[in-house]
Amino acid sequence: MTTARTLKLNLGPQHPSTHGVLRLILELEGEKILSCEPDIGYLHRGMEKMAEGLTYIQNLPTVDRIDYLSGCFYSELFCRTVEKALGITISEKSKIIRVTLLELNRIASHLLWIGAFLMDLGALSPFFYAMREREMILRFFEKLTGQRMMYNYFVFGGVRKDIDYIEDIAEIVRVLPEKIEDYEKIITDNPIFIQRTRGKGILKPETAFNNSITGANLRASGVNYDLRTTDELYKGFEFSPVVLDGKDSWTRYKARIMEIKESIKIIEQGLDKLKTCGKLEQKLINPLNIKLPEGEYYSEIEAPRGLASIFIKSTGEDKPYRLKWRTGSYYSINLLRELLIGEYLNDAIAIAGSLDIILPEADK
Amino acid sequence: MNIEKLKSIIEECELENDKITVKNKLHEVVNFLKTQLSFDMLKSITAVDLGDEIELIYNLFSVIDEEDALLSIKVKHEAESISDIFSSAKADENEIYDMFGINFLGNEDLKRLYMPENWEGFPLRKDYIQDDTRLAWNDNGENA
Amino acid sequence: MNYLYHLYMEFLSKYGIPELFGNITFYIIPFCIVAAALLIVVLGLVLIERKLLGWLTQRKGPNRVGFWGLLQTLADAFKLLIKENITPSKADRFLFNLAPILVFIPVMTVLGIIPYCAEFTFVNTSTNVILYLILVAFPVLSLFLGGWASNNKYSLIGAVRGIAQVLSYEVPITFVVLSVVTLASSMNMTGIILAQYSRYGIFGWFGIPCIIGFVIMFICVLAELNRCPFDLPEAESELICGYNTEYSGMRFALFYLSEYALLFANAIFLSIMFLGGYLSPFGAYLSHLILGDSSLASVIVYFEQVFWLILKACLIIFVIIWIRATLPRLASFDLLKFSWAVLLPLSIFNLFFTVVYKFVTGGALCGLS
Numbered sequence: 001m002t003t004a005r006t007l008k009l010n011l012g013p014q015h016p017s018t019h020g021v022l023r024l025i026l027e028l029e030g031e032k033i034l035s036c037e038p039d040i041g042y043l044h045r046g047m048e049k050m051a052e053g054l055t056y057i058q059n060l061p062t063v064d065r066i067d068y069l070s071g072c073f074y075s076e077l078f079c080r081t082v083e084k085a086l087g088i089t090i091s092e093k094s095k096i097i098r099v100t101l102l103e104l105n106r107i108a109s110h111l112l113w114i115g116a117f118l119m120d121l122g123a124l125s126p127f128f129y130a131m132r133e134r135e136m137i138l139r140f141f142e143k144l145t146g147q148r149m150m151y152n153y154f155v156f157g158g159v160r161k162d163i164d165y166i167e168d169i170a171e172i173v174r175v176l177p178e179k180i181e182d183y184e185k186i187i188t189d190n191p192i193f194i195q196r197t198r199g200k201g202i203l204k205p206e207t208a209f210n211n212s213i214t215g216a217n218l219r220a221s222g223v224n225y226d227l228r229t230t231d232e233l234y235k236g237f238e239f240s241p242v243v244l245d246g247k248d249s250w251t252r253y254k255a256r257i258m259e260i261k262e263s264i265k266i267i268e269q270g271l272d273k274l275k276t277c278g279k280l281e282q283k284l285i286n287p288l289n290i291k292l293p294e295g296e297y298y299s300e301i302e303a304p305r306g307l308a309s310i311f312i313k314s315t316g317e318d319k320p321y322r323l324k325w326r327t328g329s330y331y332s333i334n335l336l337r338e339l340l341i342g343e344y345l346n347d348a349i350a351i352a353g354s355l356d357i358i359l360p361e362a363d364k
Numbered sequence: 365m366n367i368e369k370l371k372s373i374i375e376e377c378e379l380e381n382d383k384i385t386v387k388n389k390l391h392e393v394v395n396f397l398k399t400q401l402s403f404d405m406l407k408s409i410t411a412v413d414l415g416d417e418i419e420l421i422y423n424l425f426s427v428i429d430e431e432d433a434l435l436s437i438k439v440k441h442e443a444e445s446i447s448d449i450f451s452s453a454k455a456d457e458n459e460i461y462d463m464f465g466i467n468f469l470g471n472e473d474l475k476r477l478y479m480p481e482n483w484e485g486f487p488l489r490k491d492y493i494q495d496d497t498r499l500a501w502n503d504n505g506e507n508a
Numbered sequence: 509m510n511y512l513y514h515l516y517m518e519f520l521s522k523y524g525i526p527e528l529f530g531n532i533t534f535y536i537i538p539f540c541i542v543a544a545a546l547l548i549v550v551l552g553l554v555l556i557e558r559k560l561l562g563w564l565t566q567r568k569g570p571n572r573v574g575f576w577g578l579l580q581t582l583a584d585a586f587k588l589l590i591k592e593n594i595t596p597s598k599a600d601r602f603l604f605n606l607a608p609i610l611v612f613i614p615v616m617t618v619l620g621i622i623p624y625c626a627e628f629t630f631v632n633t634s635t636n637v638i639l640y641l642i643l644v645a646f647p648v649l650s651l652f653l654g655g656w657a658s659n660n661k662y663s664l665i666g667a668v669r670g671i672a673q674v675l676s677y678e679v680p681i682t683f684v685v686l687s688v689v690t691l692a693s694s695m696n697m698t699g700i701i702l703a704q705y706s707r708y709g710i711f712g713w714f715g716i717p718c719i720i721g722f723v724i725m726f727i728c729v730l731a732e733l734n735r736c737p738f739d740l741p742e743a744e745s746e747l748i749c750g751y752n753t754e755y756s757g758m759r760f761a762l763f764y765l766s767e768y769a770l771l772f773a774n775a776i777f778l779s780i781m782f783l784g785g786y787l788s789p790f791g792a793y794l795s796h797l798i799l800g801d802s803s804l805a806s807v808i809v810y811f812e813q814v815f816w817l818i819l820k821a822c823l824i825i826f827v828i829i830w831i832r833a834t835l836p837r838l839a840s841f842d843l844l845k846f847s848w849a850v851l852l853p854l855s856i857f858n859l860f861f862t863v864v865y866k867f868v869t870g871g872a873l874c875g876l877s
Contacts, residue, residue, distance in 0.1 A: 009661050031665065031840065044478035048463075049487050122736060122837025128565035192737055192836050209404040209427060212452035225427055298423075300407075311410050311421070322488075326408040334455035345665070346740070346839050363478065 005029060009345075013042045017120045017349050020359030022333065026340075026348070033348055036340040038333045043363040051323040056082055056156070057287035059320070064150040066325060067361040069112055072105040073303040074325075075154040076233075077310045081299045082156050085292040085314065091282045093274070094158035099233055100169065100270035101141075101153065103263040107176070108137040109304040110256045110263075113356045117253065118187060120353035121196055126187055133179050140168040156290065158282035166274060173267055180260060188254065197249035201339055201351030204247060211338065212331040215306030217355055220255040221247045227302035236273075237266050249354035256356075291318050305329050305356050329362040383421070383434040390437050391444045394422065398449055402426050403433055406446075409456035411464045413490045414438070418464055422446075445470035463488040511627075535631060542619045550768040551581045556822075557829050564833035588764075591757035599754065600657040607654030608755065608762035614646035615766040618773045623698045625786050625813035635695040637685060640777060641678075644732065647766060648674040654763070655751035666750020669740045669840055676847040677731040677738075683855035684721040684728070687862040688714055688781050701785035709791035715782035717865050720858045722782045724851050726824075729774045731847070733767070736832035740840050771825065779820035786813035 007028045013021040021042035027034040047066060051059050063078045064071030076098060083090065090098075115130035138148045143165050145151040153160050187193055203213065205221045218225055219242055226241030228234045242258040244251045292314035300309035306328025313322040332355040339355075340348045386393050397403040403424040410421040420443060422435040437443070445468035447454040457468040462477040465486035476483060485492050513534060520530040555570065555578065562569025570577030595604055621636045621643075633639060648670050655667025689695055691714050692703035706712025715722045731738040740750075747753070752763050779785060788794060795812045799805035838846070 007661060009665075041478040046478075046487065052488075118836060122739065123835060124561065124736075125565045125833050128567060132566055186834065190836065192838055195842055196836060196839055206404075210451045212406055212408075212450070223427060225430075230430070307407065309408065309423075311408075313412050322410075322412045324408070324410045330455060330459075331452050334452060338451065344840065346837070 006034060013039075017353060019116060019353070019357055022357065022359055022362075024336065024340075024352070026345075028345065031345040033340050033343050033345065036337055036348075038336050040330075040333060040359065040362050043359050045360075045364070047325065047364045048323055051320055053319065055318045056290045056292070056320070059323075060155065060287075061150070061152045064152055065360070066327065066364060067303070067305070067329075067358055068149050069109040069358055070105050070304045071150050072102050072154070073301055073308055074310075075151065076102060077299060077301050077308060079154045079156055080233075080301070081297045081310050081312055082290065082292065084299060085295070085297045085312070086156070086285070086290070088157050088285065090158050091280070093277045093280050094282050095233055096270050096273045096277065097159050097163045097280070098154060099237060100163075100267055100274065101151075102233075103266045103270070104137050104140070104169070104172070106304045107260050107263050107267075108134045110260050111137075113256060113304075114183065114187075114253070117350075117353045117356075118193075120349050121193065123187070123193070126183060129179070129183065129186075133176060136168075136172050136175070140165060140172065143168065155284060156287060157284045159280070162280035163274060166271065169267065169271060173264055173271065176264055177261070180257065184257065188257070194250060196347070196350055197253060197354065199248050200347050201249045201252075201343070201354060202247050203252075203335075203339065207335075207338060211335040213306065213328075213335055214331075215302065215304070215328050215356075216242070216255045216259055217252055217306065217332065219243050220251040221245075227300060227307060231302070234266075237269050239266050249351055252354045252356075289318065291316060292320070300326075303328060305332070305358060305361060325364055327361040327364065329357045329359070330364075332357050333362050383436045385436045385438075387437070390422075390435070391446055391449070393435065394424070394446045394449055397424055397433060397435070401433075402428055403431075404428075406450040406452050406456070407432075409453065409460060411460045411466065411488070413464065413488065415490060418466060418489075420460070420466075439466060441465070442467045442469055444468070447471045447473075462486070465489065538631075539616065539620050543616060546616070546619060546765075546769050549772055550765050551585065553768045553772060553825065554581045554584075554764075556825070560826065560829045561833055564830065585761065588757060588761040593757040593759060594754075596659060596754050598659045600659065603653055603657035604754075605759070607650050607657060608759040610653065611647045611650035611766045612762050614643040614650075615769045615773070618643045619769065621697075622773065622776055623701065623780070623785065624817060625810045626698075627810065632696070632698065636697055637689065637695045637700070640697070641682065641685065644770065644774065644777075645674060645678055647770060648732075651751045651763075654755065658751070658754040660754050662747045663751050663753045666740075666747045666753070669747075670734065670751065672840075672844060673731055673734070673738065673740060676844050677728045677851070680724050680847065680851040680855040681728045681732070683852070683859050684718075684725045685781070687718055687721050687855075687859040690859070690862055690866055691718065697780050697785070701780055701787060704784045705787055707791045709787070710784070710789045713782060713784040713787075715784075718782060718858065718862055720854060721862070722778075724855050724858065725778060725781065726827075727851065728847075729778060730828065730831065731843070733771055733774060733828075735771070735828055737835040737838050738843060739837060740843060771828070772821065775821035775824040775828070776817060778824050779817060783820045783824075784816075785820075786817040788812070788816055 009026045009028050011024040011026055013023040023039040023042070025037040025039060027036075045065070047062065050062065054062070060075070060078065063074045066074045111130040111134040115127035115134075118126040141151060142148045144163065145153045145160070203217065203221050205218075205223050207213075208218050208221050208223065214225065222243060222245035224241060224243045228239070229241060239262050242255050242262055244255050244258075246254070292312065294314055294316040297312045297314070298309065300307055302308075307326070308328060309326040311322070311324040311326075312320050315321045335355065336352055339351055343351060384393075403426045405425040405427055407423040407425045410423070412419045412421070417438045417440055419436055419438050422437075424433040424435060425431070426433070443466055445453070445457055447457060447468070448470065454471060454473055457471050458474055458477050460466050461468060461474045462479055463486055468474060475481075479487065516534055517527065517530050521527070558580070559569040559577070561567075570580035573580040573583045595601055618640060621631050621633070621639055623632070651670050652667040655663040655670070658664075688700060692700040694700055694703060700714075704712050704714055730736075734740070752760055755763060790797075793809050793812050795805045795808040799808065
């Protein structure tokens with residue numbers, strides 16, 4: 001309800017810092033936010049409805065599109081569920097390939113976030129620096145899979161073809177750490193950046209649990225919950241989840257920077273393993289007549305924007321009876337209702353940016 | 365999981381492929397799981413149209429024990445809202461309202477989320493007619 | 509200037525045109541020259557900014573239109589000219605159309621009162637520093653008018669932010685200018701420049717005793733110009749360019765033009781106040797050093813003075829662009845706090861310090877000739 005003293009502001013859906021088509025209906029008093037009502041659905045493609053009409057192999061290329069920044073994760077999730085249902089185990093090398101590509105994808109996603117977040121805060125250069133490094137990763141993906149974003153590289157039972165261009169990954173791993181150092185120099189200790197993000201958008205663990213916030217946002221609130229530690233796929237890789245106890249926007253930024261470093265470690269291990277494990281041997285199943293046995297299948301993965309999970313109910317036919325995606329951004333958007341209350345408009349933009357919201361993921 | 369303890373308190377519980385199926389009193393069960401058994405996160409609510417009724421699967425999670433609990437309830441058109449226990453349920457229930465047309469009693473914020481405000485029908489229900497004449501390209505009856 | 513005036517009057521009386529006409533037009537002609545020069549300067553500035561930003565952010569910048577992208581801004585300006593002027597139906601039509609014109613007038617006037625070289629000030633009043641300060645603070649009122657008349661919430665918020673910002677940053681500027689005026693014992697820009705002349709060139713500049721003032725003034729100028737990190741009134745990622753959200757075509761071009769013209773004027777004002785204006789950094793002018801005291805040198809020296817002034821202004825503009833590429837934007841309340849809690853006390857201290865300095869040394873370094 002607007003009174004004479006308050007102003008209703010429609011932030012989005014066409015707005016430079018809503019990262020897509022998010023619409024926030026804000027009620028302002030001066031520049032202070034009294035209430036926030038997120039409105040999504042401008043990018044709804046009906047992924048779940050569509051899945052019910054397509055066979056499993058027809059579904060496979062569509063799942064990358066759920067999140068255009070980290071398509072690998074949704075591919076992996078879908079393949080993993082089908083493999084689990086059919087009882088297929090994938091070969092050791094394709095596991096290593098999958099982990100390496102997933103982590104590369106995670107770095108690409110985080111890099112874009114860093115650029116976009118700093119852009120929200122009004123800094124120009126970090127966006128272009130981050131894009132430059134992301135470009136290296138995308139170029140590699142383009143060489144390997146023929147696509148820059150929608151890779152469609154993972155298939156039921158392994159990967160589409162053997163990995164190539166390993167020297168490109170080695171180059172990325174060699175260059176990235178020093179570039180990350182550069183980011184830290186220009187961003188992390190910048191007094192204005194600290195002033196804009198330190199102590200802003202405090203996300204207490206209880207609030208995070210209550211709002212189903214996962215991923216880096218939760219770990220920046222001091223909760224050690226990283227699905228990768230219990231993930232079968234990551235077995236044999238050594239890394240430590242990044243857990244920071246700052247709870248504010250700055251910590252969420254720092255957590256992502258450190259996660260990139262952690263991912264680089266995983267990729268390095270993957271590279272060492274790839275060099276020694278010879279040619280790819282995998283038995284792919286005939287994708288044209290996949291029929292999942294009757295039952296319900298559920299799997300989850302640690303995606304860049306938090307926990308992503310898939311639920312498939314099959315009635316024994318060649319199409320899923322019901323397919324449900326759970327994505328991190330959807331819950332982050334819901335969190336804005338609570339998190340933005342009492343903040344000022346320009347802090348609100350920074351806080352919303354720090355949660356790493358991607359709209360196609362929320363709209364599905 | 366502490367399923368026996370749960371069973372002893374709420375009698376209507378059944379265990380069926382790792383899922384606790386409750387007949388009613390969902391709100392109470394969820395509240396119990398959260399307060400007594402420290403299931404402090406609601407990962408998601410999944411709705412499945414079984415034909416004559418709709419199954420709601422609540423996926424609760426305990427961060428401390430790293431343990432999942434699946435809670436299932438079958439409803440027709442109305443269900444109890446748990447949005448006062450978990451804020452994230454607000455989002456989930458809204459999505460299910462939009463896609464399945466289930467009215468969650470106690471959730472005031474239900475609105476059409478993905479579909480337009482004036483859209484008729486609920487797309488993920490099995491009885492939803494896909495080639496609807498309301499769709500723009502079907503207006504002149506060419507495709508109908 | 510007097511010489512030119514007599515020349516002009518002689519020329520007019522030859523054709524029997526009344527003196528009154530000459531008296532009026534003599535001051536109008538320079539403004540027309542300024543207007544023409546302004547366009548070129550702004551087109552150049554925009555190009556330089558885009559090129560520099562490109563270089564600082566690892567891009568190429570404009571490089572397609574014309575050789576090395578030189579005609580890019582010209583093409584952009586042409587595009588803006590032929591674009592449709594849209595007035596929102598709910599806007600206040602009169603004020604909405606008035607605002608871009610009002611923003612442009614003071615900017616034009618400002619460029620007319622600046623001494624570009626020793627004998628070349630279009631309008632020279634004895635206290636043109638104050639005139640300058642008034643004129644430079646004027647555009648923000650027009651911005652507010654535009655933001656208010658647009659009847660757009662983003663524009664309104666941007667406009668309110670702009671007013672708050674300029675109000676709080678005007679005060680430190682005044683104190684800093686006061687300290688410079690104390691050092692120079694003059695409120696005339698030419699007087700201030702001449703007071704900075706010394707045999708040792710750079711050591712006579714007020715930037716040295718008044719270094720705190722220089723830094724404060726630089727920061728305030730950034731805020732007055734709505735440049736990064738103080739670009740809150742037109743914060744792109746928050747307010748979608750604030751007050752000029754609803755403007756398009758020629759009216760937007762006027763806002764844009766005056767923004768860059770103000771940038772140029774402020775850079776020149778800064779170099780006049782602290783960097784010796786058109787004085788050579790070596791004490792003696794290069795043209796005198798090379799050509800001696802010939803009559804050729806006495807003409808060329810004017811061009812050299814303009815060159816030095818533009819060079820100093822360009823250096824300041826470069827730093828401003830550099831800052832834009834580096835820093836994020838401040839939060840609006842930190843911004844006001846920074847002005848009232850940090851800059852204002854500092855500028856008062858600076859005034860105090862310069863007065864003591866002047867009293868003790870008698871301006872020993874300054875005005876040493």
